[in-house]
Amino acid sequence: xxGVVQSPRYKIIEKxxxxxxxxxxxxxxxxxxxxxxxxxxxxxxxIRYENEEAVDDSQLPKDRFSAERLKGVDxxxxxxxxxxxxxxxxxxxSSLGLAGTQFFGPGTRLTVx
Amino acid sequence: DQQVKQNSPSLSVQxxxxxxxxxxxxNSMFDYFLWYKKYPAEGPTFLISISSxxxxxxxxxxxxxxxxxxxxxxxxxxxxxxxxxxxxxxxASAGFGNEKLTFGTGTRL
Numbered sequence: 001x002x003g004v005v006q007s008p009r010y011k012i013i014e015k016x017x018x019x020x021x022x023x024x025x026x027x028x029x030x031x032x033x034x035x036x037x038x039x040x041x042x043x044x045x046x047i048r049y050e051n052e053e054a055v056d057d058s059q060l061p062k063d064r065f066s067a068e069r070l071k072g073v074d075x076x077x078x079x080x081x082x083x084x085x086x087x088x089x090x091x092x093x094s095s096l097g098l099a100g101t102q103f104f105g106p107g108t109r110l111t112v113x
Numbered sequence: 114d115q116q117v118k119q120n121s122p123s124l125s126v127q128x129x130x131x132x133x134x135x136x137x138x139x140n141s142m143f144d145y146f147l148w149y150k151k152y153p154a155e156g157p158t159f160l161i162s163i164s165s166x167x168x169x170x171x172x173x174x175x176x177x178x179x180x181x182x183x184x185x186x187x188x189x190x191x192x193x194x195x196x197x198x199x200x201x202x203x204x205a206s207a208g209f210g211n212e213k214l215t216f217g218t219g220t221r222l
Binding site for chain 1: 117122149154155156157158159162202204213214216217218219
């Protein structure tokens with residue numbers, strides 16, 4: 001069974017540019033999460049989806065970050081414009097329902113110059 | 114405010130010996146705890162979990178102990194193997210669910 005797929009794996013952009021990350025969860029997993037992981041820190045939840053509905057986006061900086069999960073499967077996380085402090089690893093995870101174990105993708109490492 | 118703390122950034126153990134990784138939490142609402150393992154350039158992988166109604170959970174070489182009064186949990190790996198070298202994250206949630214995990218900063222073994 002394929003795991004959580006993320007692309008790109010690495011992205012280097014200049015500040016003020018837009019960037020987007022894509023996530024394909026494990027087939028059948030209706031719950032999808034986006035996390036931010038700074039260097040030397042643990043993952044921090046940005047947003048959680050139940051199917052296509054964002055049920056917890058309290059930690060998402062909405063002035064520059066946006067996310068969508070059309071049709072309740074794939075998801076895209078966007079930053080516009082990117083700032084130097086956005087350099088981090090962006091992780092996507094999925095689970096089978098709220099009580100299910102979260103399975104993580106490999107992450108996208110973003111470097112903002 | 115770090116609600117889940119892993120105070121040892123790194124730990125070195127000889128092959129065959131026991132590895133003990135520690136985690137402390139401050140939020141008394143946490144009732145479900147997990148350990149994730151992370152290799153470089155990969156996402157975290159679920160290892161083992163424990164709910165607050167238990168004080169011990171065992172899975173092969175991995176055992177997690179929970180001390181609710183001390184708000185402390187530990188992961189024991191016996192015997193330690195070279196493939197266990199990774200970063201280990203402690204995570205906690207409230208409500209016997211997995212939906213909102215708060216992670217520690219990790220310990221590199």
